[in-house]
Amino acid sequence: MTRRSVGLVLALAVAVLTGCAGIPTSGPVERVEDEVGLGESTVRYTPSGPIPGMTETQVVRGFLDAMLAYPVTHRVAAEYLTPTAAQRWRPGASTTVYSSVEAFSASVGSTRVELGTEVRLDEQGSLTPAEGTERLRFALERIDGQWRIANPPDGVLVSRDWFEDYVRAFDLFFLDASGRHLVPVPVHEVVGDQLATSLMTSLALGPPPEPPGLTTAVPPEGELRASVPVVGGVAQVDFARRVGDLSTSTQKRLSAQVAWTLRQVPVVTDVQITGDGTVVAPTGDLVQDARGWASYGPDKSRRWVHVTAGDIVHQVGPRAQQPVPGAWGRTDGGATAVAVGEELAVGVWTDRARVTTARGGRPLDLTGDRFVRPAVDIDSMGWLVDRQDGRARVRVHDGESLTLVPSPGLPVLSSFAISPDGARYAATSGGRLLLGGVERREGRVVGLTEPEQLPTQAAAREVAWVDGTRVAHLGPRGTQVRSVRIDGTGAVDAWPGGGQLLPGIDPVALVATPAARSDLYLLDTEGGVWVLDRTRWVQLDLPAARGIA
Known part of the structure; x- marks a missing residue:
């Protein structure tokens, strides 16, 4: 990543710049108390859905605006798509961060968008630089007399302002080849009520290729319950398989990965890991301290x-x-x-x-x-x-x-x-x-x-x-x-x-x-x-x- 990306996009102390020029902001804005203590914006935004008579360009602008909803929801954005496109669209595939956006009417049923891009996050939240100009051509079709987008790009497009307001750096914890040490992998996730769910989903996607040799004891993402609720400080992680029947050593490694990853959520004090009626309890505790499993981390005795x-x-x-x-x-x-x-x-x-x-x-x-x-x-x-x-x-x-x-x-x-x-x-x-x-x-x-x-x-x-x-x-x-x-x-x-x-x-x-x-x-x-x-x-x-x- 270049100096410009680090300084302008991700250093959270920089001045906020306008990142959504030309995008309408027509929905209600509500200011609430800072809930999670990660320094995110306290502004919540619910975008408006499409209204009758919108032009092709207005529909595309509305779609871009709808992806700036916070708390994150893609329901309104999907209303700007054809029914077939809404079913195919994969908003979780990636996140592209832009500093500028312009939309032009190319022809009837076609709108061109030019984005000044900054960085891109993959499905797991890993960040790579993406400086340059990205050109998208949206094809639109009439559905019941109204224009709707037929070819949305996979992933979401968000402004730099939105990214700096709501996205923070975290670590996912995987195991080295020996299974004795946790190795953090840096990611970026949207903060808020769904942070525990987002972190566990990314963890369940498995280790990246770099650094080499990482392993995981966490079952794959397809076996993770869709939501990880936090009740009374306890993050409740549930899988489809009988995780309580795993070997004691595997349960310990699974517990360490989950605890170290979810302890980054300010409201999480403990974790409970269940699956198909079983509970992970390698030390006998059905609810585990999120600050536990220190032996898998850096050697605390090495303070010299x-x-x-x-x-x-x-x-x-x-x-x-x-x-x-x-x-x-x-x-x-x-x-x-x-x-x-x-x-x-x-x-x-x-x-x-x-x-x-x-x-x-x-x-x-x-x-x-x-x-x-x-x-x-x-x-x-x-x-x-x-x-x-x-x-x-x-x-x-x-x-x-x-x-x-x-x-x-x-x-x-x-x-x-x-x-x-x-x-x-x-x-x-x-x-x-x-x-x-x-x-x-x-x-x-x-x-x-x-x-x-x-x-x-x-x-x-x-x-x-x-x-x-x-x-x-x-x-x-x-x-x-x-x-x-x-x-x-x-x-x-x-x-x-x-x-x-x-x-x-x-x-x-x-x-x-x-x-x-x-x-x-x-x-x-x-x-x-x-x-x-x-x-x-x-x-x-x-x-x-x-x-x-």
Whole structure:
């Protein structure tokens, strides 16, 4: 997605621009209280249906206007269609967002529409850029003497204003190949009373192809009851199959996916999953806490970063710091950065690297060229990235052996980071912010997918994962920390939420902890280490540091 799409279409703080020029707004408008707390508009709109004597162009304009109904309903829009077209029309197939629209009478029974398009959502809510001009030709027929549309395009067409008022970013949670970790997939859904239904419907459509290897324990969309009501805070999810007869492990995975997905709905506190007279209750509870199943998410215990300073490796948190246990806590050997996990530690110098146990035992030394900051992922695998033959070389140690990982299209990198769930990687190269997937087979990393470039407002130097669907990165010197969702949306010029401006420092390294609520750390040119403490940056009392990981 281009900078213009991010800035004008999806950054919710931008000024609202007119997105439905030329479309009549003839129905009643009602202002109500904000029900769900997601910052959506409180305006509800019920469009008018067709009236006798409308011209072809007026019918098409009325159809476009009817798709702007909120709460969402397609009943009025279908009244502008022929009976046959109304039966064939699939409004849920996609959503196209436009910034301008013009309708012209082409000939008798034909109207041409030109849309200045911005982005498009697929059936599941995944967003892709669609900047340009889309030309549609509507064929109309007379039904009982009145013009009606015979060939509506599948999906709905909505204005930028409508999109910014009523659509928000969410995550669907699928399982990795092992079934032990949840992996979020970013989507956009319409907020309101049907949000729980929309999220579950999208979840039941199954995992997308990227990142590779995702699985699901959720039955397919055809077996999901049409509505997911929320009664007294309990989201009631009902399937056609006997989900209560599934194995205990499958019930746990199903529960985790549903709970993590539906907890994003502000009114949902609990979930109940039923099917054909059975109840999913892997722990014995018929109603499950929507905030449960933490073991499937990021490791909450990993609230530390590791700082090489004063000739040792420090384990540093927002409120405490100490040398790491074992050999690395006695000497860092002059390493530029050391990453320490529960079982494994990886240290790098410019031209060499060392992999050890977490306490420094069983060292494996290897040579290389310009190593970037190492990483240890959620499965305790150590990642080493350097350069060879003018491109990136990626090697992974699984605790037993070192593997060269195929990484097609990956150029020489200035930074590299693995997502908290281990399913994706982010990197920087030549000012570009890159994103790709991690391929695993039988618990081993077997490859990286070719990277895609994420939009940035300026050159990116260092990248860190904020959570499973958002990364933060350093821009050019003198600029703030920036962040962006991995679908290219929600770019903000600061840590997510904005407002925490950097003090007068020049950061050279950026690290975020992989816990459920991550902490952000910076290393400046003078060796100072800083942590973001709620709304202010605080320098930690450490010797001048060489690196953080």
